[in-house]
Amino acid sequence: MGLRTHPTQRQRRLAEELRRLRESTGMSATEAGSHADLGRAHMSHIETGRTGISEDKLRRLLNAYGVASKPLVNELVEMAQPTGPGWWSRYTDAVDSRACDLAELESTARAHRSFQWVYVPGLLQTPAYMRALFESGEPDTSTARRERYAEFRQRRQRVLHGPRPPRFHAVVHEAAFHMHFVPRDVMLGQLDHLLEMGRLPHVEIQLLPFRAPSYPATSTAPFVIFDASCPELRTVYVEHPVSASFLSERAHIAQFTTGFEQLSNVALSPLDPTNDGPRSSLRLLQHLRYLLEEAPYAGP
The missing domain is CATH 3.30.870 (Endonuclease; Chain A)
Structure with a gap:
């Protein structure tokens, strides 16, 4: 699947939050990606909204970031679901x-x-x-x-x-x-x-x-x-x-x-x-x- 050229606002918002959560832990993109079998380049694309992330890998990242709030986890998982054109x-x-x-x-x-x-x-x-x-x-x-x-x-x-x-x-x-x-x-x-x-x-x-x-x-x-x-x-x-x-x-x-x-x-x-x-x-x-x-x- 090719990279997105123009991520939607929803995709950008998810990407921004994932980057913020990673940075709050002090992890590098490479360190964070290792928890979900994601390379540094793939992490970069996820954190700019240029590509999506599966629910399993997303949950593994959020667990690595220590996100304990179930509402936040559920909302991020929902945001990551493919929705098709609105x-x-x-x-x-x-x-x-x-x-x-x-x-x-x-x-x-x-x-x-x-x-x-x-x-x-x-x-x-x-x-x-x-x-x-x-x-x-x-x-x-x-x-x-x-x-x-x-x-x-x-x-x-x-x-x-x-x-x-x-x-x-x-x-x-x-x-x-x-x-x-x-x-x-x-x-x-x-x-x-x-x-x-x-x-x-x-x-x-x-x-x-x-x-x-x-x-x-x-x-x-x-x-x-x-x-x-x-x-x-x-x-x-x-x-x-x-x-x-x-x-x-x-x-x-x-x-x-x-x-x-x-x-x-x-x-x-x-x-x-x-x-x-x-x-x-x-x-x-x-x-x-x-x-x-x-x-x-x-x-x-």
Whole structure:
């Protein structure tokens, strides 16, 4: 079997964790490989995601590394199983590899924690809202390609409506609803959709108002924390203007996890149709609706 040219995010994440575990023991690749009948070159390919590893050899490596956590062992074994092409592979004509990696991660995570301050999170967008974003952000792209973008994003959203959906917790800054790059009626529909999504038992949406008493010193870029079945395998996805990043270093995970907790603490209470108190997300959503319906609007 040839080496992988473009390992998926899942394959890279497994490789990174195996390398981290080996390095934590102080073993060289040659020493570690001897416990599983793997040569140094083969170990190098495994630790870069360029080739897979059988369950037996993986368990032998983890035993040599002294991994005692059964959830971690089980999760790594699951990650190492061949899965075949995912549904996202059908959209490589329209989206880049990072978008496909994101879809793969969304499909396997046990929980998502998302912070956005310019847009509504992708998994919560209405079709009209996402099309308006693509039209304003990609004006030179053909209509057919933009439709493929929208189709891909709508397909990603199915993860929240399956039989075993992940927990989804979003903190969205009020600024996202004052942007005038979508028509008024589209934004109104988007607000209504957020309220409906907030009714789902596994979805929690908090709005962060301009008048929040404090603003945590966290990343100014939008990000999502993806939780696995064990905390060691959390991954953070950070959006950048040029290229998104997937972070797995323990220090980065801790920084973003703490940052999200702080954002959630200063945000309004979760969106709930029965709670329109003064510190509720519903109260702010109702105010935003009033502004859109009554105030002058300079949108497209």
